[in-house]
Amino acid sequence: MDELIKIILLADDDDDDTELFCEALFEVDPGVTCTCVRDGKEVLEVLSNMKESLPDIIFLDVNMPGMNGWECLTRLKEEEAFRLIPVVMYSTSSLQRNANEALELGAVGFFIKPNDFKQLKTLLQAITTSSHNSLLNSISQVPGITSKRTTSPS
Amino acid sequence: MILIVDDKPENIFSLKSLLQIHAFSVDTAASGEEALRKILKTDYTLIILDVQMPGMDGFEVAETINGYSRSKDIPIIFLSAVNTDKQFIFKGYAAGAIDYVTKPFEPDSLLLKVKAFYRLSTQTKKLYQMQKALEAEIKVRKKAEESLEQMVQQRTAQLVTANKELEESNNDLQQYAFIASHDLQEPLRKIQTFTKLVMERHLTGYPEALPYLQKVLYSSGRMRNLIDDLLSYSKLSSAAPFRPTSLAQVVADVLYDLELIIKEKEAVITVGNLPNAEVVPAQMRQLFQNLISNSLKFSKESVAPVIKIDGEIITSKSFNGLPSDDGSFCKLTIIDNGIGFDNEYTDKIFSLFQRLNTRSQYEGTGIGLAIVKRIVDKHKGLINAKSTEGNGSEFTILLPLKQPEADAPSKITY
Numbered sequence: 001m002d003e004l005i006k007i008i009l010l011a012d013d014d015d016d017d018t019e020l021f022c023e024a025l026f027e028v029d030p031g032v033t034c035t036c037v038r039d040g041k042e043v044l045e046v047l048s049n050m051k052e053s054l055p056d057i058i059f060l061d062v063n064m065p066g067m068n069g070w071e072c073l074t075r076l077k078e079e080e081a082f083r084l085i086p087v088v089m090y091s092t093s094s095l096q097r098n099a100n101e102a103l104e105l106g107a108v109g110f111f112i113k114p115n116d117f118k119q120l121k122t123l124l125q126a127i128t129t130s131s132h133n134s135l136l137n138s139i140s141q142v143p144g145i146t147s148k149r150t151t152s153p154s
Numbered sequence: 155m156i157l158i159v160d161d162k163p164e165n166i167f168s169l170k171s172l173l174q175i176h177a178f179s180v181d182t183a184a185s186g187e188e189a190l191r192k193i194l195k196t197d198y199t200l201i202i203l204d205v206q207m208p209g210m211d212g213f214e215v216a217e218t219i220n221g222y223s224r225s226k227d228i229p230i231i232f233l234s235a236v237n238t239d240k241q242f243i244f245k246g247y248a249a250g251a252i253d254y255v256t257k258p259f260e261p262d263s264l265l266l267k268v269k270a271f272y273r274l275s276t277q278t279k280k281l282y283q284m285q286k287a288l289e290a291e292i293k294v295r296k297k298a299e300e301s302l303e304q305m306v307q308q309r310t311a312q313l314v315t316a317n318k319e320l321e322e323s324n325n326d327l328q329q330y331a332f333i334a335s336h337d338l339q340e341p342l343r344k345i346q347t348f349t350k351l352v353m354e355r356h357l358t359g360y361p362e363a364l365p366y367l368q369k370v371l372y373s374s375g376r377m378r379n380l381i382d383d384l385l386s387y388s389k390l391s392s393a394a395p396f397r398p399t400s401l402a403q404v405v406a407d408v409l410y411d412l413e414l415i416i417k418e419k420e421a422v423i424t425v426g427n428l429p430n431a432e433v434v435p436a437q438m439r440q441l442f443q444n445l446i447s448n449s450l451k452f453s454k455e456s457v458a459p460v461i462k463i464d465g466e467i468i469t470s471k472s473f474n475g476l477p478s479d480d481g482s483f484c485k486l487t488i489i490d491n492g493i494g495f496d497n498e499y500t501d502k503i504f505s506l507f508q509r510l511n512t513r514s515q516y517e518g519t520g521i522g523l524a525i526v527k528r529i530v531d532k533h534k535g536l537i538n539a540k541s542t543e544g545n546g547s548e549f550t551i552l553l554p555l556k557q558p559e560a561d562a563p564s565k566i567t568y
Contacts, residue, residue: 092339115342115346115347115350116347117347117350117354
């Protein structure tokens with residue numbers, strides 16, 4: 001059952017970024033649902049309540065108050081029920097170290113928050129048009145993302 | 155002073171007169187007991203002791219004198235009318251005397267003896283005083299040395315503490331710089347994002363607003379570069395491992411990254427032999443990136459940039475070091491034909507935020523060469539820049555080929 005990405009869970013405490021994300025997503029594909037929460041703890045709570053229809057992909061901001069992105073990612077990968085949901089870490093940080101760490105912890109990609117609305121749309125376009133199986137391949141084509149396929153040599 | 159001990163006043167008188175004529179100062183005692191009392195109070199140079207006395211005789215007196223530590227070194231001449239037997243003479247010596255004169259004595263010969271002993275005793279006394287003085291001096295010096303050592307220890311401890319505090323505050327500062335520049339990026343990104351959004355969506359019908367928003371974007375772009383550079387500068391303080399690295403590969407990578415601008419400027423870049431060295435690969439990359447982009451940036455307006463990068467192994471960490479294949483340093487040079495700079499600024503160009511050109515002529519944050527300098531410092535190397543204004547510039551870098559804390563040379567990075 002290789003279905004298209006239809007449900008996104010976004011965890012970010014920055015309202016502007018959340019708004020932009022949802023706006024870009026709506027422009028790309030109004031049919032995709034996006035659930036927004038503000039920290040890692042909420043991610044775990046929401047997921048427990050979503051049992052029937054888990055999200056197809058999770059976006060985690062690295063710096064969140066309370067449970068931050070790293071902690072949340074680690075917890076997700078420990079939970080049998082959630083560990084297969086692909087996670088994209090996204091952050092203001094441009095540290096290569098963070099990108100590598102994210103991939104090591106099991107994220108499918110690390111994305112630096114773009115300062116360009118178009119770039120965000122390109123990323124979401126790639127994600128919403130891919131299926132579960134082709135997800136990794138499609139996001140690795142997006143400029144600005146570090147994924148398992150595009151890990152830079154340095 | 156000479157002490158004469160005799161129970162007969164006439165003997166004392168004659169001897170005293172003889173000695174006084176010859177300028178000796180003389181004291182007298184009429185019995186052994188009196189002599190002992192006087193010896194306790196006064197330092198005599200010589201004692202002339204009559205053997206035959208009522209009460210304590212001369213030998214008893216001499217034995218007692220010998221027992222006192224303050225007087226045991228005073229020479230004694232025994233003087234006696236009787237006891238000319240050798241046995242008595244020996245007894246005299248055993249008691250600590252130095253000489254034994256029998257009466258009636260020959261004044262000249264006694265005088266000679268007195269003079270000789272007097273001199274000897276004076277010298278012994280002087281020697282003894284000198285020894286005391288030396289001992290005291292040594293004590294003083296030892297004490298001084300000890301207190302000096304203590305002071306050195308204290309000072310060292312203070313310095314160690316101060317150094318530690320400095321290190322900590324330095325770390326704090328670097329941490330602070332890192333976090334500050336990191337957090338500055340956040341609002342800046344939003345300024346850029348929303349400005350672009352407005353430009354794309356809401357400017358129809360307001361063409362006059364476009365240049366203003368472009369200025370906002372331009373300025374925020376400049377600020378972003380500044381923050382990025384500051385971030386890389388503060389990141390340089392975190393520990394990074396040295397690895398055996400091919401510098402040729404590093405330069406090749408940098409040239410690949412700069413491909414677009416190299417093409418655009420029609421730059422001609424030649425790369426000579428570059429050695430392998432133990433370096434922090436990412437930092438070396440940044441070093442070459444900064445130097446080469448500087449050469450590209452500060453090119454003359456109508457002349458295509460020509461950049462020569464070269465390296466050789468040299469014997470010593472000196473800009474005049476002689477080339478040698480088994481040397482332990484490498485010399486890297488980057489020579490361009492750009493606008494150069496006034497040699498007057500050579501010392502300044504490596505300082506943070508130092509710019510030599512106006513912003514409208516040449517873009518830049520003034521951090522690039524400071525980063526280069528810092529990387530060279532972290533590698534315990536040296537850098538030097540030469541130029542004639544308007545006639546290109548030349549950067550020379552010396553790096554040790556090996557670093558004390560390098561990773562095992564099992565593999566070469568890249």
